[in-house]
Amino acid sequence: MRTMLAAIVVCLVGFAVSAAPTRPVADAVILADGMPKKLSEYGFFTDASGWKPNQGVELYELNSALFTDYAEKYRYIYLPAGQKAVGKDEGMMQFPVGSALIKSFGYKIDGEDRLLETRVLLHRTDGWIALPYVWNAEQTEATLKVAGTRIPVRFADPSGNERDISYAVPNKNQCKECHALSGQVVPIGPKVRNLSHDSLDMLLSNEMLDQASGDQPSIPDYADAAMPLKSRARAYLDINCAHCHNREGSASNSGLFLTWEEQSAVHLGVGKRPVAAGRGSGGFEFAIAPGQPDQSIMMYRLTSLEPGIAMPEVGRSLVHKEGAALLSEWIAEMEKE
Amino acid sequence: MIRTLLAATALCCAMPALAKTITIEAGADAQERLQEALILAEPGDIVELGAGTFELTDGLSLDVDKVTVRGAGMDKSILSFAGQLGAGEGLLVTSDDVVLRDFAIEDSKGDGIKSKGADRIVYHALRVEWTGGPKATNGAYGIYPVEASDILVQDSVVRGASDAGIYVGQSKNIIVRRNTAIENVAGIEIENSFDAEVTENLVTKNTGGILVFDLPNLPQMGGHNVLVARNAIINNNTDNFAPEGNIVAGVPAGTGVMVMANRNVQVIENAIINNGTTNVMVVAYTQTFDDPNYDPTPREVYIAGNVHGESGFAPDFDGGKQLAAAFGGALPAIVYDGLGEGLIVNDAVAVLNLGLTKVGQAPSEAKPSLYKQSGAGETVALSPIVLPASMEAALK
DSSP, X not given: OHHHHHHHHHHHHHHHHHHTTOOOOOHHHHHSSSOOSBGGGGOOBSSTTSOSBOTTEEEEOBSSOOOSTTOEEEEEEEOOTTXXXXXXXXXXXXXXXXXXXXXXXXXXXXXXXXXXXXEEEEEETTEEEEEEEEEOTTSSOEEEXXXXXXEEEEEEOTTSOEEEEEEEEOOHXXXXXXXXXXXXEOOOSOOGGGBOHHHHHHHHHTTXXXXXXXXXXXXXXXXXXXSOHHHHHHHHHHHHTTTTSSTTSTTGGGOOOOOTTOOOXXXXXXXXXXXXXXXXXXXXXXXXXXXXXXXXXXXXXXXXXXXXXXXXXXXXXXXXXXXXXXXXXXXXXXXXX | OHHHHHHHHHHHHHSOOOOOEEEEOSSTTHHHHHHHHHHHOOTTOEEEEOSEEEEOSEEEEEOOTXXXXXXXXXXXXXXXXXXXXXXXXXXXXXXXXOEEESOEEEOOSSEEEEEESOTTEEEESOEEEOXXXXXXXXXXXXXXXXXXXXXXXXXXXXXXXXXXXXXXXXXXXXXXXSOEEESSSEEEEEESOEEEEEESOEEESSSEEEEEEOOSSSSSOOOEXXXXXXXXXXXXXXXXXXXXTSGGGGSOTTEEEEEESOEEEEEESOEEEOBSSEEEEEEOOOSOOOOTXXXXXXXEEXXXXXXXXXXXXXXXXXXXXXXXXXXXXXXXSEEEOSOSBOOEEOSSSOEEEOOOOSTTOOGGGOOOEEOOOOSOOOOOOOXXXXXXXXXXXXXX
């Protein structure tokens, strides 16, 4: 009897500890008009410093990721209770209204993981909205910065080199520049084909993704040297460039289309002359000169740090050496015309 | 009384928020204050720039419909991008029914002002300038609307663009009037566009004055219906300073008007004076291309009523000098490559026909002669461009 009572007490205590502090994600805040001033208003995290995802907020990973000055990225998906995402053509995913995609950016600084910003994409009844939140120095709250900001950062890159950069938090419009498809904001990263195997399994087993959507062929990790060079290069272009360089994106007028699906060699840049590149041409004639990476506008712009020349236009103040090496090797192996 | 008051309150609540004016002054944190105003503005609002120089560190952007950005004058409210660290242009507009007027953009790292997919945009009394004058390191375009319908660029000044001062690309229904384009590679360029009027502009000291082009492999092709009328196109002899690879890098210094791969272009009643290669050039696209939907030739180009000054005294292309010598020291005022069809010239000047028979043919295969047109030399006037009344009203 005493044992049983003791067990009940333990259960009650356990219940109290696990349940008391957890408020659910604030669906009403996601859905309401307006722009919440603080990240904490959404309740995506249970701790003030934004590391512990709340119930229903799931960490996921991509096969191939956008380069953002070597920042570490932590991606989360939130769906309203009982609802699912559905995979669509060309890898797009359709998320129910009330969904949120949350992405924190940070660096290991002086041996500690620190967050600089957290961007949220909210699916409201009238479409998606993208908002940037910047973390305070104490790492206790992130505050809305619609106009973006710059943050000085010193960190060590993967090769161990110390880097001093002026990290750019994009403004709300710049969020849309990359996330726009025919003028509407859409998610970029979480396409079924680009979800890591583990993340895909997790979403399916949590019933967050429609079962049939799991069968789509996936895009390789561009960093995986075991995969064919061409598909690694195309994966890199798809995730780093194609959000603007597609027929409905911000760079539609360029005629340079770098999506995974693109079939036309000219639109991929092979033998394609620039249209509005200006000094971004670097004096070269073609976006891609087969066999000649050092004569290709694509390489010139990817390895430049100068505004007006550098591509992508936002989110990069360092050269992605590994990515540039991959594309350079790909172009070098193309047969000269 | 109470009922009236309640009714009035209900009426107020039902109406959208009243348009307001948000004034931003130059000074510390200009980047954040101005960008925030451009983001938080609501349709109908005016974002007013105070007098002074705004030192900006990144590109600015506007994505709210029906917003007016207005300064105190093109020499008073100056947005300086000399210290710009990022972005492809000074100001980017991606929303509809926007009016930009009475301010300046200086020294942006990429383009000056770009508007993409921004319908019914008005650019009025702006100055976009690279203050160091012509340099290959200047941004490409000064005023750069692209992929839109209903565009008005008026009373603005553009100087130093390493591609085109005013460039309208892949758009429809366009008026470019009463602007000054000086010391750019191309003064004004209409590219892959339909239904445009370029009138009453002063275009001087550029490499080429006014270009009407069409290029392959782009979402919108088949440029046509372009009127170039009543412009002063004078002394466009600046050495070409465009970075190689760009199409305008091939424009000879001393070109007044150049029509390439377009249909139904009318060049009428301009004063075209002192352009060293030629006053008007009508040619096909010369580079290799792979695009079955692209027509590289010039068709139905009509040239009439222009006043021609001296020209052709310093042709800036291979073999130009020898060719000029053959014509008594100067090239004729109009040069035609012989490709395409339907060229009509009613100006009382000589027209050189290079006699090419194939697109992309080497100039060495030219068989130069004087052009003799067939037919009566008449054409049908282009329909006037009509813009929505709201755009003309914004100029008042």
